[in-house]
Amino acid sequence: FTLRSHILSWSGDIPALSKVMCLSGHNARSGCRFCYIHGIYSNIARHIYFPLQPPQGYNGTNYDPENLPMRSHTSHLQDIEAMENERRTKNVIQREKGINGRSILLELQSIDFPASFPVDIMHALFENTAPHMFRHFNGKFFNNKILNEADYKIQSENWKEIVKIIQQNQKTMPMEFGRPPTNIQKHYSAFKAEDWYNWIVLYSLPLLYDYLPARYWIF
Numbered sequence: 001f002t003l004r005s006h007i008l009s010w011s012g013d014i015p016a017l018s019k020v021m022c023l024s025g026h027n028a029r030s031g032c033r034f035c036y037i038h039g040i041y042s043n044i045a046r047h048i049y050f051p052l053q054p055p056q057g058y059n060g061t062n063y064d065p066e067n068l069p070m071r072s073h074t075s076h077l078q079d080i081e082a083m084e085n086e087r088r089t090k091n092v093i094q095r096e097k098g099i100n101g102r103s104i105l106l107e108l109q110s111i112d113f114p115a116s117f118p119v120d121i122m123h124a125l126f127e128n129t130a131p132h133m134f135r136h137f138n139g140k141f142f143n144n145k146i147l148n149e150a151d152y153k154i155q156s157e158n159w160k161e162i163v164k165i166i167q168q169n170q171k172t173m174p175m176e177f178g179r180p181p182t183n184i185q186k187h188y189s190a191f192k193a194e195d196w197y198n199w200i201v202l203y204s205l206p207l208l209y210d211y212l213p214a215r216y217w218i219f
Contacts, residue, residue, distance in 0.1 A: 006110035013123045021117060022101035030098030033114045036069040037061075038096075076113040077106075122193045130196040134188055137208070154211045159185045162207050177202060 010020065017033065018025040025031060027048055029039050039048035040060050054060030063069075079097040083090055094100050105111050135141040138159065139148040154162075163183050170180040178198060184191070191199070209217075 007108055008110055009116045009118060010105070010111075011118070011120050013120060017117050020103060020105060021113065022099060022103040024094065024098045024100055028098050029095055032071075032098070033117060034071055036071060036097070037063055071114050073112045073115070126193040126196040126200070130200050131188065131191065134184070134199075137212070138185070138188075151213055152216055154208070158211050162211075165207065166203065 010017065012020070014026045017023075021033060023033055029041075029048065030036060031039055031048065032050065037050055038061060039050045040054055040058050041048050051060070052063045052065055054062070076099070079093065079099050080102050083093045083097070083099060084102070086093060103113075106113070110116075132141065136150070137152060137154050139150075139153040142148050163185055166181050167183075173180060178194060181195070181198060181203060184199060
């Protein structure tokens with residue numbers, strides 16, 4: 001028999017996928033590869049953000065998170081054709097649709113834009129959300145001390161107890177868990193994706209259970 005293989009999906013961080021998909025990227029006004037939400041430029045932060053509702057003093061669109069204007073393979077092709085055919089409004093289309101060219105990957109009939117380019121769990125969760133969550137729990141997320149004093153902040157003495165429990169159990173942890181965890185309170189800035197994976201999946205649930213308010217536990 002004849003065995004055929006087909007490429008079904010691509011994985012990578014946002015800048016890499018933006019390049020192979022010929023999108024403007026996450027810093028553009030239409031920076032999401034899954035929907036047509038438009039960002040708002042902050043003159044103070046000098047950055048584009050994507051709120052569902054425009055902040056006070058800014059013009060923008062109110063978006064329903066359960067009914068976002070989603071992209072599809074068909075709409076992606078239509079955007080490309082409009083950009084290529086409408087030379088006079090090419091820049092406007094690029095800005096509004098967040099697309100800047102025709103990707104060579106469209107030659108593959110097995111590829112679906114944007115479904116074939118899913119969110120990369122390593123970058124999105126283990127090297128992004130996980131360290132942000134830890135800084136919230138550790139009271140170091142904001143530069144403002146008042147904002148850091150939230151009810152989910154775990155006090156320093158409690159973190160010392162958590163680290164102590166980890167260190168006491170290092171020798172009895174199964175080899176399948178990978179390398180033993182280090183002192184997360186001191187060395188979290190050097191954590192790699194594997195370290196954050198182990199923290200989130202293996203250690204955080206039992207270790208934080210007695211210290212986080214019940215309303216932050218979602219199972």
